[in-house]
Amino acid sequence: MPEIKVTNGLKKFGKVVAVSELNLHIKDKDFITLLGPSGCGKTTILRMLAGLESPTEGEIHIDGKCVFSAEKGIDVSPDKRDVGFLFQNYALWPHMTVHDNISFGLENLKWNKSDIKARVHELLVLLKIESLADRYPSELSGGQQQRVAIARTMAPNPKVLFMDEPLSNLDAKLRLEMRSELKRLHLETNSTFVYVTHDQLEAMTLSTKICHMNEGQVQQYAPPLEVYNNPANLNVADFVGSPTMNFIDATVEQQIDKTISLLANDMHFTFTPNSESSVQFSQGQKLVLGIRPEHVELTDNSEIESIIYSTLPSGLETIVKVKFGNSLLSSVAFGDVDYEIDKKIGITFNSNKYILFDRESGSNLSLGTLALTR
C-alpha cells in the first residue's frame, strides 16, 4: 500500500533554499494538501515526490521503496515511481485529441486495444466529457481541459496522485463543483492524493491532513480542524480561516496559578488555559491574543460594549466588524441577520478556543478561555 515518507529533505536552486528540514509521512489513502502562500516551496515538494525535481539532500520512500536518496545516490525516474501528476496548467498535448491524450499513458503501458477503448470510455463517462472525445485541447474551455487532464492522469489507475493547484484556473462556481468531485474521486479510486493549493478553503474542505508551509519550512502538519482550532503559530493562524482571526496585542500583568491576567486593548482580561500542564508566563511578556470571528458573539444582553462598524450580510451569515476599545474585531452572525451601523451592541467571549501566541516567536503558547475583568 502506498505510503510516502520524506526524511530530512532539502532543495536548493543555486544558492536559494527552496525547501528545508522536510520530514513528511503520508499514509495510505490520505488526502494531503500542501498549503501556503506562493513561493513557499509547495510545488517544489510535489515535483520532488514525483521525481521531476531532485532534492539536494534527504531521502524519499514511496510504498516502502527508496526512490530517492542523496547519500546512496538513488534517483528513480518519474516513470518508474507509479504516480500520477496533474499539472496546474493541465499540460494537455495540443496536437492530440482528447481521446488520444487520455489513451497515451495506457498505450505506453502496452494495454491491448479493447482495454484501452473501454478504459477511455469509462473515464469520459466518469468525467462527463464523452462528447468532447474528438476535440483538440485548444477547442475546450478551462473546465473541460481540467477534466481531460484529470482523466488522463487517472487513466492508468495510479495509486498515488499528485495535483498542483488543479482548480486555480477555474471560475468560482466550477471550482466549488470540482472540489466535491475531487473528494468523491478520492474515495472511489482508493488512492493517496497529495494536493498543492494556496487556497485555505480548498485545503480545509478537501484534505484529511494539511501540511502548512511557509518559506520552505513546514509550519504545521495536522488535520484541518486541528489546524483551524489550534494553529501552531501566528503565521498559520493568520493564513487559515476566512474572515481571518482577530489579533490583539497583549502583555502579561501577572500569573496566579494557571490564570493569567492580561492587559490588552487598554482593558484587563483574565485568560485560563484549558490544559492541566500550563505554560509559565513571565510578567511583562509580550503576547498576541488570537480570537476567531465566530468566538466573538454579538448579543443584546452583555455588559461588554462595542459599536457596529460595518456589516457584510451574505444570507447564510453576516460578517460584522465591531469597534471594541481601540481595535476592530470581526465577528460572524449566522443566518440572515443585519445590524444598524454605528449602533451599540454587546459582545461576549463564551468559547474556550482563544489562543495566546508569543509575539516574538509567533508560536502558539496556550488555548483557553477569556474573560474581561472590571
Next chain:
Amino acid sequence: MRSFQRIKAFLSKPENVIVVSLIIILIYLILIPMFSVVNDTFTVHSSELRRIKGTVAGDFTTYHWENIFAGKYSENLFYKPLFNTIMVALVTVFIALSTGGMFAWLVTRTDIKYKKLISSLFILPYIMPSWTLAMAWLNFFKNRSVGGAPGMFTAVTGIETANWFAYGFFPITIVLGLHYAPFAYILIGGILRNMDANLEEAAQILKATRFQILRKITIPIVLPAVLSTFLLVFSSAMSAFAVPAFLGSPVRFQVLTTQLFRTINGMSPGYGYLIALIMIVIGSLILTANQIIIGKRKSFTTVTGKSSNVSLVKLKWLRMPLSIATLFSLAAVCIFPLFTFAIESFLMEEGNYAWSNFTSVFWLGAGSPDIASGEPGILLNKHIYHGLWNSFSLSAIVALIAGTTGILIGYAVVKKRGTFLANTLDKFSFFPYLIPSMAFGAIYLSMFAVQRGIIPSLYGSFTVLVLIGSVKYLPFASRSGINAVFQLGKEIEEAAIIFGVSWWKRMWKIIIPIQKASFLSGFLLPFISSLRELSLYILLVTPSTKLLTTMLFQYNEKGWDQYANSIILLIVLIAIFSTFIVNKVTGASIDKGIGG
C-alpha cells in the same frame, strides 16, 4: 448630403485617415507595379527589336512567354535555372534546419557550456551579409582552372581543389545553409524554449520513454514551427542572388536570380520580367502555404501557464569536449572568414602568401596606373566614401520611412481590428515580404523606367532606391508595430481619450513611449537590412547612386579581389557594430535570449 456627412465623420478619426491613405499609397507602390511587370512580359523592348522581327518597341508580343516555356532555348533559359534553384533551396533548407535545429536543442535542452557565447557566435552568419561566407569560400578554396590565383588552401597544402568543390552547387548550398542556419536556430530555439516543459513531464510520468517523448510529443509540437521555418528558408534561399553570383558564375551555374540579372541587364529584359513574375508567384505560394500551416487548429499557442524549470539533458563526459568542439567549429565559420578578408586585402599579388608580398596599397595607396586602373586604396578612395555615404543615408531614410509607417499601420490596424479595411492594409503591408528582392527590383525597374501620370521617370534617382527599400522592409516594421500596439491593449489609450487628450499627444506621450523598444526595432531592422542589401538595389543603381554593396559586386566582377575583400571587411564590421548598437539600445538581441 448625408453621405458627405458620413465621410466627414469617418475621416475625423485619425485611424481611418491612416488606413485609407496608406492603402492608396500601397496600391500605387505594390499593386500597380505588379500590373506593370505583367504588361512588360507581353511587350517588345527596344533592345529586342532585332530578334522579334517586324515589330516596333512597345508592341504586344507573346514572344517571351513562348520562348521561356516552350522555345528552343527554354531548357537553358529557364528550366535548368529553375531546377538548380529548387535543388539549391532544398539542400540549403536541409543544412540550415539540421545545423540550426541541432544547435537550438544543444543550447536550450542540454547542459552544454558557454551557452551565451555559442548563441551570440551562432547569430553572426545571419548578421553578416550572405555573400561574406561566399567570398571567404573563394578566398580559401578557389582554384587555378577558372583563371586567377589559387586560394589559401591550395597555397598552404599544395592540393588543387576540384571545380565542384570550389564553385557551383556544393559551395552555394553550404554557404546559404550556414547563412540561414541562425534563422532556423532562432525559430526552433524559441519554440523549444517557450514550449511548456510540463508537456514532456506529463508524458514521462505516464511512462513514455525519452525516445517516445521525442517522437510523439516534442517533434509533433515543434513540427509546425519547423515546417514554417522550412518554407521561409526555402523562399529566402530561392531569392538569394549574391551567393550564386559569386560562387556559381565561374562555372556558369545559373539560378533564377542570376538569370534574371543577366537577362534584364542584357539584350532581353522581357525574359527577365517574366522570370521575376514566376519568382513572385512561387514565393507567394510558399508563404501562403506557411500561413495555412501556422493557422491550423492544432496550433499550440493557446496553451498557457507557467512553464517550470526545464530539466536539461546531461551530456556527462561529453560535456567539455562537445562544448569546446562547438566553439571551435563556430569560430571557424564566423571569425575565420574575417581573417581571410583581412589577409587577402593586404596581398600585392594574389595567391602569393610570402611576407614580402604584403602591402597596404589597397587600403592606403594613392593609386597608380598599373594597379586596377589607378584606383586609390579604399581609405583614400572618394568613390568608396561616396558609396558609404549613399549606403548610410539611404538606409537611414528607408528606416525612418518604413519605421514610421510601421507604427502608423500598427496603430490603425489594431484600432480597426477585424474590419475589411484593416485586414486589407495588414495584408498589403505584408505583401512585399512575399516578393523575392531581385524580382522586386525588376518590377520597380519596369514601373519607374518611364513617366507615369504625374510621377516622372525615377530610374537612376536616389528616390527610387528610397521607395523600394521602404516598401520592401515595411513588413518588418509593420509586424513590430502591430505587435507593439496589440500588446498595449486599447484601454491604455482609451484612458487618455476620456481625458480629452488629442491624438498627437496620445501617440507621443503614451503609445510610443510605452512601446519604444518594439517600435525602435521597427526602425533598426530595416536599417541594418538595407545597409547590407545587394539584390534589391542592384538593378536600380547607377554610378551616381552606387552603394557600398553594389560597388563590392562590381569590384568582384572586375576581378579586383583585394578591393572587394577590404570593402567586405568594412561592411561586415559596420553590420556587426550596428547590430551591437541595436542590442544595446533596445535591450533585445536577435536571438532573444535563447542562450539564456
